[in-house]
Amino acid sequence: RLDGASWDLAEIPLAETQERYQVKIFSGAQLLRLEEVHQTQWRYSAAMQSLDGVQGLLELQVAQLSESFGPGLRRKFRFTI
Known part of the structure; x- marks a missing residue:
């Protein structure tokens, strides 16, 4: 974030030229899918799931991607298909 110490703004501006996120889908230790997303939404469609051959716990x-630092901290979510 740019000027991250300010408490005057509702949202602190990003110090990046574009907003990007890295999305990974794992089955156990196996990486099934790696996507780069340019918005705050992403859908794991039925077609993607079929291509990945997913079932069970995933x-x-x-992680938000930074041009300066690479991937930031990761948020993890487990779900079952």
């Missing part, structure tokens, strides 16, 4: 990981 883990989704999301």
Whole structure:
């Protein structure tokens, strides 16, 4: 974030030229899908799931990408298909 110490703004502006996120889908330790997303939404469609051959417990990981630092901290979510 740019000027992250300010408490006057509702949202602190990003110091990036574009907003990007890295999305990973795992089945256990196996990486099934890696996507780069340019918005705050992403859908794991039925077609993607079919291509990945998914079933059972999966883990989704999301990290914001920085041009300066690479992936930031990851948020993890487990779900079952």
